[in-house]
Every structure is written in C-alpha cells, then in structure tokens.
Amino acid sequence: MTKTSQPPYTISPGIIRLISDISEQLGGLAALSGDGKDETSLRLRRINRIRTIQGSLAIEGNTLSEEQITAILEGKRVIAPPGEIQEVRNAIKAYEQFESWQPGSEKHLLKAHQVLMAGLIDDAGHYRRGNVRVMNGETVVHMAPPANRVKSLMSDLFGWLSVTDQHSLITSSVFHYEFEFIHPFADGNGRMGRLWQTLILSQWQPLLAQLPVESMVHEHQSEYYQALNLSTQKTDSAPFIEFMLSMILATIGSAAGYITPQVSQQVTPQVEALLKSLHQAGKALSRNELQTSLSLKDRESFRERYLKPALAAGLIEMTIPDKPNSRLQQYRLTVQGKKLAETF
Structure with missing residues (x-):
C-alpha cells in the first residue's frame, strides 16, 4: 500500500x-x-x-x-x-x-x-x-x-x-x-x-x-x-x-x-407476556425459543400480536437488525423494555 x-x-x-x-x-x-x-x-x-x-x-x-x-x-x-x-x-x-x-x-x-x-x-x-x-x-x-x-x-x-x-x-x-x-x-x-x-x-x-x-x-x-x-x-x-x-x-x-421518553405503562397482555419471558430468560432468544416459552404454536399470530407491537414500541430489538430474516436472528429487551418488564 x-x-x-x-x-x-x-x-x-x-x-x-x-x-x-x-x-x-x-x-x-x-x-x-x-x-x-x-x-x-x-x-x-x-x-x-x-x-x-x-x-x-x-x-x-x-x-x-x-x-x-x-x-x-x-x-x-x-x-x-x-x-x-x-x-x-x-x-x-x-x-x-x-x-x-x-x-x-x-x-x-x-x-x-x-x-x-x-x-x-x-x-x-x-x-x-x-x-x-x-x-x-x-x-x-x-x-x-x-x-x-x-x-x-x-x-x-x-x-x-x-x-x-x-x-x-x-x-x-x-x-x-x-x-x-x-x-x-x-x-x-x-x-x-x-x-x-x-x-x-x-x-x-x-x-x-x-x-x-x-x-x-x-x-x-x-x-x-x-x-x-x-x-x-x-x-x-x-x-x-x-x-x-x-x-x-x-x-x-x-x-x-x-x-426515548418513558413509554406508557399500558401494553397489551401479549406484549407484557413477551417482555416477561425475555426478562426471565436474561438473554436474547430466537423466535422459536420465544414461542416455546410462551406455549404458542401459531407463527403468524405470534408475529402480529407479540413480536411486531413490541418491536414497534422500542421494547425489544433484533440482535441482527440489518438481516431481519436471518436464521441466527434473536430478540432482546431494550433498556426501555427492561425497565418496563421490571414493573410487571
């Protein structure tokens, strides 16, 4: 060079x-x-x-x-x-x-x-x-x-x-x-x-x-x-x-x-359950792991009622954000999500 x-x-x-x-x-x-x-x-x-x-x-x-x-x-x-x-x-x-x-x-x-x-x-x-x-x-x-x-x-x-x-x-x-x-x-x-x-x-x-x-x-x-x-x-x-x-x-x-200013404490029961699951795990989890922990089998329902609302609210985030469909994709609590999960 x-x-x-x-x-x-x-x-x-x-x-x-x-x-x-x-x-x-x-x-x-x-x-x-x-x-x-x-x-x-x-x-x-x-x-x-x-x-x-x-x-x-x-x-x-x-x-x-x-x-x-x-x-x-x-x-x-x-x-x-x-x-x-x-x-x-x-x-x-x-x-x-x-x-x-x-x-x-x-x-x-x-x-x-x-x-x-x-x-x-x-x-x-x-x-x-x-x-x-x-x-x-x-x-x-x-x-x-x-x-x-x-x-x-x-x-x-x-x-x-x-x-x-x-x-x-x-x-x-x-x-x-x-x-x-x-x-x-x-x-x-x-x-x-x-x-x-x-x-x-x-x-x-x-x-x-x-x-x-x-x-x-x-x-x-x-x-x-x-x-x-x-x-x-x-x-x-x-x-x-x-x-x-x-x-x-x-x-x-x-x-x-x-x-981001503190979000409303009002979230849907589904999002609350998702945040609780991640908080209890204490680490990032894959989509399959999350569904298993929540005893859910319907992937589409999980995506629409749990995953998307939590992502949109900034309560969870992807570990590989530039490759949302990666087979290695996992989800973890944001700081905001962690604070909210601790109040449940």
Missing part, C-alpha cells in the same frame, strides 16, 4: 444499505437527543462512556464490571488485579483526552497509545521493535508484518486517510482493519483500533463518540475476530466493514431506548 493507492476493499450492496440505515437512524437519534446538555443526557453519556470502556477492555480479557469501573471513576477502592485496574484508569484518562486528538495525526495516535498503555508495557507510545503473532489458543491466526515495515505501513495508512474522499463509515472501518492487520504495537492494538475508529467517526457525526459501540462488539466478540480473519483471507476488508457497520447500527438502535 502506498500513499497514492488505497487499501483493498470493495463496497457491497449490504454496506451501502447499512450506511443508509445508519444515517437515517442517526438523524432520528439526534432529534431525540436535543442539545445533549440536559441532566439526563449528561448522565447517559457518562453511562455510555463506562460501557464503552468496559466493553473494549473486556474484549482484551479485562474482567472488571461496569460497577467496578464506575467506582474507579469515582475514586473509590476496588479489589481487583492491579493490572486490570491500571487498564481502566488509563482508558478513563484516554477518553478524557479524546476530543483533543485528531484522527489524521500519527503523533496523536502514538500519544493515545502512551496514555492507554502507561504502566502496562515498557514501550507505550512507540511502535513495536519485534515481530508478533496473533494467537487463538495454540493456533497462529495472523502473522503481522515484520517490525521493520511497521513505520512505513503506518505512514502509508495515514497518507491514505488524509486523501480519501470515501464515506467516514467506510474509512473508519478500513482504517480499523488495516491497523489490526499491521498490528503496530507490542500490545494494545485492539483497544487502539476501536478507539481510533470512533475518533474518525466523531469527526463525521459527534454523536457517535457518545455511543458504546465497543460494548456491542464485545457481545459479538467471536464474530469480530471472524470478520477480521475473513477479511485477511480474502485480502478485502469488506467483511469487516459490514460487521462493524452492523454493530454501529445495532448500537444506535439500542441507544434510542436510553433517551
């Missing part, structure tokens, strides 16, 4: 559809958010920042909960492995400096890595000096480029970023993938790649900096790695682009539940 060429990727119909859906839903979310300066909006922004930190670090093996991260943020004592506490403190500091960094600045990227990895590795803020392999258990899933190529590859990547006129949703995902492929640091590559994608997106739509996309990625962690590996196998980052855009879309849909 040179400064005059672009990383290899294709734009599929699925990617175009996702960009359209994200743009549309962002417009609606922005309208609901207002100026974002009221007390409720500021509180939700803080909650989402905590969810972002927890999700991104959990992907890397950090076991601290949202409650523990909140305690650290408030200066309270937390009993946990020192390294994991340090990771959280670093992440909190990094997101406090988030708005001061420019996505096109390699210097800022190195500074962000220094903040994120301070006290965790010796060469925080510097590109790696040794070769690395990405492992899955005992299996090598990716052999990163040699260390002596990292600086030039990163320079080329930033060169492309500075001249591309591609949509930010695509640009950010391509940068994220290429960053993980290069694996420029000895450690911290995953959290840095996700941080920098969010930074790129925030230049297009500041609201995206407030959404916990990392938390959604954590929920689909195996798919995240599958998309990375598939893109490497195909020498085309399209699978990863499509995955990340689907996560962004799902996060926007989930965020609407946080800021």
Whole structure:
C-alpha cells in the first residue's frame, strides 16, 4: 500500500444499505437527543462512556464490571488485579483526552497509545521493535508484518486517510482493519483500533463518540475476530466493514431506548407476556425459543400480536437488525423494555 493507492476493499450492496440505515437512524437519534446538555443526557453519556470502556477492555480479557469501573471513576477502592485496574484508569484518562486528538495525526495516535498503555508495557507510545503473532489458543491466526515495515505501513495508512474522499463509515472501518492487520504495537492494538475508529467517526457525526459501540462488539466478540480473519483471507476488508457497520447500527438502535421518553405503562397482555419471558430468560432468544416459552404454536399470530407491537414500541430489538430474516436472528429487551418488564 502506498500513499497514492488505497487499501483493498470493495463496497457491497449490504454496506451501502447499512450506511443508509445508519444515517437515517442517526438523524432520528439526534432529534431525540436535543442539545445533549440536559441532566439526563449528561448522565447517559457518562453511562455510555463506562460501557464503552468496559466493553473494549473486556474484549482484551479485562474482567472488571461496569460497577467496578464506575467506582474507579469515582475514586473509590476496588479489589481487583492491579493490572486490570491500571487498564481502566488509563482508558478513563484516554477518553478524557479524546476530543483533543485528531484522527489524521500519527503523533496523536502514538500519544493515545502512551496514555492507554502507561504502566502496562515498557514501550507505550512507540511502535513495536519485534515481530508478533496473533494467537487463538495454540493456533497462529495472523502473522503481522515484520517490525521493520511497521513505520512505513503506518505512514502509508495515514497518507491514505488524509486523501480519501470515501464515506467516514467506510474509512473508519478500513482504517480499523488495516491497523489490526499491521498490528503496530507490542500490545494494545485492539483497544487502539476501536478507539481510533470512533475518533474518525466523531469527526463525521459527534454523536457517535457518545455511543458504546465497543460494548456491542464485545457481545459479538467471536464474530469480530471472524470478520477480521475473513477479511485477511480474502485480502478485502469488506467483511469487516459490514460487521462493524452492523454493530454501529445495532448500537444506535439500542441507544434510542436510553433517551426515548418513558413509554406508557399500558401494553397489551401479549406484549407484557413477551417482555416477561425475555426478562426471565436474561438473554436474547430466537423466535422459536420465544414461542416455546410462551406455549404458542401459531407463527403468524405470534408475529402480529407479540413480536411486531413490541418491536414497534422500542421494547425489544433484533440482535441482527440489518438481516431481519436471518436464521441466527434473536430478540432482546431494550433498556426501555427492561425497565418496563421490571414493573410487571
């Protein structure tokens, strides 16, 4: 890859559809958010920042909960492995400096890595000096480029970023993938790649900096790695682009539940039964699982009287919103739906 060429990727119909859906839903979310300066909006922004930190670090093996991260943020004592506490403190500091960094600045990227990895590795803020392999258990899933190529590859990547006129949703995902492929640091590559994608997106739509996309990625962690590996196998980052855009879309849909005014407590008995079933399960369920839990055999009746009204009211959401007919589709409570289910 040179400064005059672009990383290899294709734009599929699925990617175009996702960009359209994200743009549309962002417009609606922005309208609901207002100026974002009221007390409720500021509180939700803080909650989402905590969810972002927890999700991104959990992907890397950090076991601290949202409650523990909140305690650290408030200066309270937390009993946990020192390294994991340090990771959280670093992440909190990094997101406090988030708005001061420019996505096109390699210097800022190195500074962000220094903040994120301070006290965790010796060469925080510097590109790696040794070769690395990405492992899955005992299996090598990716052999990163040699260390002596990292600086030039990163320079080329930033060169492309500075001249591309591609949509930010695509640009950010391509940068994220290429960053993980290069694996420029000895450690911290995953959290840095996700941080920098969010930074790129925030230049297009500041609201995206407030959404916990990392938390959604954590929920689909195996798919995240599958998309990375598939893109490497195909020498085309399209699978990863499509995955990340689907996560962004799902996060926007989930965020609407946080800021939508409280719905009427009056719902139909059918929707109430559906919410109770999901609440008791404590996890996402497929259509068949839901019908079984409700002792329903008529698929059409279930769809019309239970599923559609709950979806329309924003009380439940699809786990794969861009593929509503997927055989892997499941349904889960939104924040709004969970709050309502707790009142039954």
